[in-house]
Amino acid sequence: xxxxxxxxxxxxxxxxxxVKIECRSLDFQATTMFWYRQFPKQSLMLMAxxxxxxxxxxxxxxxxxxxxxxHASLTLSxxxxxxxxxxxxxxYICSAGGLAGIDNEQFFGPGTRLTVL
Amino acid sequence: xxxxxxxxxxMFIQEGEDVSMNCTSSSIFNTWxxxxxxxxxxxxxxxxxxxxxxxxxxxRLTAQFGITRKDSFLNISASIPSDVGIYFxxxxxxxxxxxxxxxxxxTLQVKP
Numbered sequence: 589x590x591x592x593x594x595x596x597x598x599x600x601x602x603x604x605x606x607v608k609i610e611c612r613s614l615d616f617q618a619t620t621m622f623w624y625r626q627f628p629k630q631s632l633m634l635m636a637x638x639x640x641x642x643x644x645x646x647x648x649x650x651x652x653x654x655x656x657x658x659h660a661s662l663t664l665s666x667x668x669x670x671x672x673x674x675x676x677x678x679x680y681i682c683s684a685g686g687l688a689g690i691d692n693e694q695f696f697g698p699g700t701r702l703t704v705l
Numbered sequence: 706x707x708x709x710x711x712x713x714x715x716m717f718i719q720e721g722e723d724v725s726m727n728c729t730s731s732s733i734f735n736t737w738x739x740x741x742x743x744x745x746x747x748x749x750x751x752x753x754x755x756x757x758x759x760x761x762x763x764x765r766l767t768a769q770f771g772i773t774r775k776d777s778f779l780n781i782s783a784s785i786p787s788d789v790g791i792y793f794x795x796x797x798x799x800x801x802x803x804x805x806x807x808x809x810x811x812t813l814q815v816k817p
Contacts, residue, residue: 631807692736696747
């Protein structure tokens, strides 16, 4: 159990376009999903926390209008990078919690490599 | 805010050697989690710890939740080449926000 998928695994886009990344919990219902960003050789930076059916909570310094998060169901959350620019290029990883009522454990997706030209 | 200090930053060891890494915090943590991340992949949960003093094993991996609740260690015994990767400690601090706080990571390289 506790499988989380992300799609796409990588994407290359032109500056100014928007990119949507999907995160799915495949075998459990995730009460909460988290979105992280990771730069090379660095740790994970939490961007936002989302609960199904409610607005996401963004970390300080993360632009909510730039990184749109939708958590439409207990198994799906999406992150849309709007009007992407080269500085948005990064590795984006989602995680899901709530397996068997254990909210403290987060299970991560495989990540999405975004490259903005 | 709460922070985790993870050490060492990197390790280069010979296959078969044992490895130890640890995380410390200036404040109390309620949960300690240890993850491994391979290049280009998401972190994979190795061990979860919930009680002070708890010692848990997962194969060749052993982790402990410190008695003071401000530290945790991860040991890997008899390392093998596939142990290569970045190991992260993470934990839930006070406030029960559900957010994980991550250490800086320990990069492990194993020489066959």
